[in-house]
Amino acid sequence: MSTHDKTVLIVGSGIAGSSLAYQLAKRNYQVTLLDENNQDEIEIFKNKAAIISPHFMLNNPKYNSLMNMASKYAYDLTGEFNYSKKDAVMEGVIKLYDNDVADRLIKNILSITLEKTDFKYLSKDLIKKKYDIDNKIGIYFKYGGWVSPHKICSKLIKHKNIKFIPKRKVKEMAYGKKLWLVYCEDSNEFTASNLVFCNSFALSKTKLFNDVDLKKNRGQINWLPSKKKSAHKEIISDSGYLIPDVSGYDVFGSTYERDNENKNLSMTDFEKNLKTYRKLSGNEIEKNDTSNTGWVGWRAVTPDRIPYVGQVLKESKELNKIPRSIKDLKWHPNLFINTGYGSRGYTLAPFISKCLASMIDESQTPDEQNILNYLNPSRNSIKKAGLRKKMLVNLI
Numbered sequence: 523m524s525t526h527d528k529t530v531l532i533v534g535s536g537i538a539g540s541s542l543a544y545q546l547a548k549r550n551y552q553v554t555l556l557d558e559n560n561q562d563e564i565e566i567f568k569n570k571a572a573i574i575s576p577h578f579m580l581n582n583p584k585y586n587s588l589m590n591m592a593s594k595y596a597y598d599l600t601g602e603f604n605y606s607k608k609d610a611v612m613e614g615v616i617k618l619y620d621n622d623v624a625d626r627l628i629k630n631i632l633s634i635t636l637e638k639t640d641f642k643y644l645s646k647d648l649i650k651k652k653y654d655i656d657n658k659i660g661i662y663f664k665y666g667g668w669v670s671p672h673k674i675c676s677k678l679i680k681h682k683n684i685k686f687i688p689k690r691k692v693k694e695m696a697y698g699k700k701l702w703l704v705y706c707e708d709s710n711e712f713t714a715s716n717l718v719f720c721n722s723f724a725l726s727k728t729k730l731f732n733d734v735d736l737k738k739n740r741g742q743i744n745w746l747p748s749k750k751k752s753a754h755k756e757i758i759s760d761s762g763y764l765i766p767d768v769s770g771y772d773v774f775g776s777t778y779e780r781d782n783e784n785k786n787l788s789m790t791d792f793e794k795n796l797k798t799y800r801k802l803s804g805n806e807i808e809k810n811d812t813s814n815t816g817w818v819g820w821r822a823v824t825p826d827r828i829p830y831v832g833q834v835l836k837e838s839k840e841l842n843k844i845p846r847s848i849k850d851l852k853w854h855p856n857l858f859i860n861t862g863y864g865s866r867g868y869t870l871a872p873f874i875s876k877c878l879a880s881m882i883d884e885s886q887t888p889d890e891q892n893i894l895n896y897l898n899p900s901r902n903s904i905k906k907a908g909l910r911k912k913m914l915v916n917l918i
């Protein structure tokens with residue numbers, strides 16, 4: 523057990539910041555959690571329901587094994603929090619695939635990574651009979667469902683060791699005498715021995731993180747009062763998804779788009795989402811029958827779709843000029859980031875934040891260390907310097 527000073531400042535109280543606050547509070551850290559907004563104003567909390575579900579990449583066993591552990595962890599956590607049906611329903615997720623993709627997925631990934639009881643093959647006939655969808659194989663994943671983003675984050679930060687301070691927009695920081703000092707836009711200052719940025723793509727605006735390559739990916743979801751025909755409880759997903767009966771609403775979508783700053787719900791996206799809704803629910807509905815009600819948001823996406831979690835190098839720009847040993851790399855002391863969750867924050871962040879909390883607490887297991895080496899935010903600079911392979915087998 524380490525004896526270092528157990529104070530931490532966390533910037534951003536979405537799922538990344540709230541999960542980390544929870545994990546560090548449990549390890550007896552005094553946590554100050556800052557957000558530029560009140561909880562009622564946090565943009566991402568306007569989303570009625572976030573899906574928890576495993577997602578796999580062909581040819582990426584490390585990612586697939588992480589996904590498997592993370593979805594189970596998020597599933598168990600919602601169980602522990604004992605939500606009512608209006609805040610979370612964990613009844614599993616059915617994903618639809620073409621024949622050959624389903625076969626490859628089962629053979630190359632699921633049968634190797636998952637327990638037999640974690641998923642179920644659903645034949646074309648069964649999918650047709652139950653959902654009236656043609657020509658698709660279904661795979662049912664047990665560790666899936668949806669949660670209210672607002673409710674899960676509020677629950678995570680209800681701990682005596684966490685002090686949540688809204689309406690504090692962090693704009694700069696400095697390090698001295700083994701303490702981090704952050705300055706907020708309203709002139710307030712806070713100090714702690716550890717500092718973690720969990721503020722999504724906004725962290726690129728901070729000087730020390732200019733090198734962190736995060737893109738904004740716009741998305742829109744829609745909802746309408748639940749229709750009788752979509753009376754099944756589980757989520758169903760193809761290229762888009764349908765979450766049935768989120769407190770009386772069917773939530774469906776979602777769209778993906780780069781380089782679009784439009785904050786308003788768009789008719790084009792609404793039409794795309796309605797197409798998804800018609801296919802997955804079987805309800806014949808036209809855009810004139812209902813209003814374009816929903817939410818627009820942005821995801822923070824990394825170039826390889828794998829989150830950025832851990833310490834950041836002090837010198838990533840010069841790194842490729844000086845090939846050295848992995849042990850010579852200089853890291854910002856006690857400064858961490860926890861971001862780049864793309865479309866999967868509610869599945870991945872609770873588990874990954876647990877690994878990060880162990881790292882901050884200097885109590886990480888070899889498995890947690892492997893995971894964090896894989897997710898390190900400076901991995902691309904390290905790869906360019908020819909040190910990535912060493913990083914994946916060595917301590918950093």
Ligand SMILES: Cc1cc2nc3c(=O)[nH]c(=O)nc-3n(C[C@H](O)[C@H](O)[C@H](O)COP(=O)(O)OP(=O)(O)OC[C@H]3O[C@@H](n4cnc5c(N)ncnc54)[C@H](O)[C@@H]3O)c2cc1C
Pocket residue numbers: 533534535536537538539556557558559564565566569571572573574690691692693720721722724725739740741742743776777817818819820821860861862863864865866867868869
């Ligand atoms: C349309 C759409 C649908 C989605 N559906 C799902 C889904 O079904 N399941 C899923 O897992 N994910 C979904 N996502 C993605 C999910 O919302 C993200 O993965 C998740 O929000 C990332 O969490 P985060 O904590 O990293 O960032 P955020 O939730 O964005 O939190 C960042 C926080 O930082 C605060 N902040 C920013 N800058 C500062 C500053 N300078 N000072 C202080 N505070 C600051 C913000 O106010 C905010 O509260 C969806 C996204 C979109 C756009």
